Amino acid sequence: MSNYQFDVYTxxxxxxxxxxxxxxxxxxxxxxxxxxGRFQAVVAQITIKYADVSDSTAGDVEIKHTLRExxxxxxxxxxxxxxxxAIAKQLTALFDSVRLKDWxxxxxxxxxxxxxxxxxIKLCDAxxxxxxxxxxxxxxxxxxxxxxxxxxxxxxxKTTGQSESTTATESLASLVRTASTILKREMDEHFAVxxxxxxxxxxxxxxxxxxxxxxGRRKKGNGDNPPDGGTTPPTPPPxx
Numbered sequence: 727m728s729n730y731q732f733d734v735y736t737x738x739x740x741x742x743x744x745x746x747x748x749x750x751x752x753x754x755x756x757x758x759x760x761x762x763g764r765f766q767a768v769v770a771q772i773t774i775k776y777a778d779v780s781d782s783t784a785g786d787v788e789i790k791h792t793l794r795e796x797x798x799x800x801x802x803x804x805x806x807x808x809x810x811x812a813i814a815k816q817l818t819a820l821f822d823s824v825r826l827k828d829w830x831x832x833x834x835x836x837x838x839x840x841x842x843x844x845x846x847i848k849l850c851d852a853x854x855x856x857x858x859x860x861x862x863x864x865x866x867x868x869x870x871x872x873x874x875x876x877x878x879x880x881x882x883x884k885t886t887g888q889s890e891s892t893t894a895t896e897s898l899a900s901l902v903r904t905a906s907t908i909l910k911r912e913m914d915e916h917f918a919v920x921x922x923x924x925x926x927x928x929x930x931x932x933x934x935x936x937x938x939x940x941x942g943r944r945k946k947g948n949g950d951n952p953p954d955g956g957t958t959p960p961t962p963p964p965x966x
Contacts, residue, residue, distance in 0.1 A: 729939075729940065730939075731898065731899065731902050732940070733937050733938060733939055733940055734902055734906065734937055735769075735772055735776070735902065736938065736940075737934070737935065737936065737937045737938070738765075738769045738772070738905055738909070739769070740934040741765075741909065741913075741931070741934050741935060742765075742766060742769060743934075744930060744931060744934040745762060745931070748927050751920060751924050751927050754920055754923075754924075755916050755917070755919060755920055757912070757916050758912075758913060758916035758917060758920075761908055761912040761913050761916060762913060764908055765905055765908045765909060765913060768901055768904050768905040768908065769905055771901050772898060772901045772902060772905065775897060775898050775901065776898060789880060790836075790877075790880045790881070793873070793876050793877045793880050794836070794839065794877055796873050796876075796877075797839065797843060797870075797873040797874060797876075797877045798831045798832060798839070800866075800869055800870045800873045801831060801839075801842065801843050801846060801870065801873075802831060803862065803866065803870075804846050804850060804862065804866065804867070804870050805824045805826055805846060807862035807866075808820065808823075808824045808846065808849055808850070808853075809821060809824045809825075811853065812824065820849065820853075823845070823849060824846065824849065826842065836877075836881050837881070839877075840874065840877065840878055840881065843870065843873075843874040843877075844874060846870070847867070847870060847871055847874065850867045850870070851867075909935070914935070917931055
């Protein structure tokens with residue numbers, strides 16, 4: 727859900743909250759009551775879909791982050807050991823191939839980290855692991871290979887995750903458009919008919935219909951979060 731869509735969604739909730747308080751006015755227009763019922767149903771779908779997408783995205787990000795941290799540790803251990811071995815054996819070419827520091831690994835993109843890890847694995851396979859240092863063994867090389875494979879799989883699954891996320895986002899956008907259409911083409915018009923006898927209520931309705939642009943409401947890397955920086959969308963009032 728984009729920033730703008732979230733702002734529209736927040737407006738939907740404000741409208742529902744207000745109209746739930748003036749049922750006596752709405753009852754004067756059966757078409758308005760009918761349109762309001764359909765509007766509530768669509769907004770409820772938006773709430774459910776938004777929560778599902780947010781939870782799914784948060785879980786995927788956490789798993790990938792954990793696997794990446796593990797790989798960085800394993801890779802740094804291998805690089806340090808290879809560098810020590812290269813110095814001891816005066817292997818200039820090998821030394822030049824393993825100059826990266828741990829902080830540089832943390833700045834790499836995911837694909838760059840995978841490339842570097844596979845590069846180091848090839849260097850390990852071309853040398854005798856037990857010759858590097860007593861604290862770096864064949865088991866450490868296998869751990870690096872496993873960590874690389876696990877992280878690679880996580881990145882690969884990202885394609886499927888992105889596809890599912892795109893579909894869910896498109897579904898959200900469709901629901902927002904549907905709710906907006908009901909609100910603009912039906913509810914607004916039906917309420918306007920009541921304006922003559924319920925001007926104060928109509929003016930408050932228009933106030934709640936305004937979209938408040940919250941701008942930079944999201945925390946970087948946290949997905950589409952609500953204004954308070956959390957991960958739970960606003961809770962709509964119960965259906966009437």
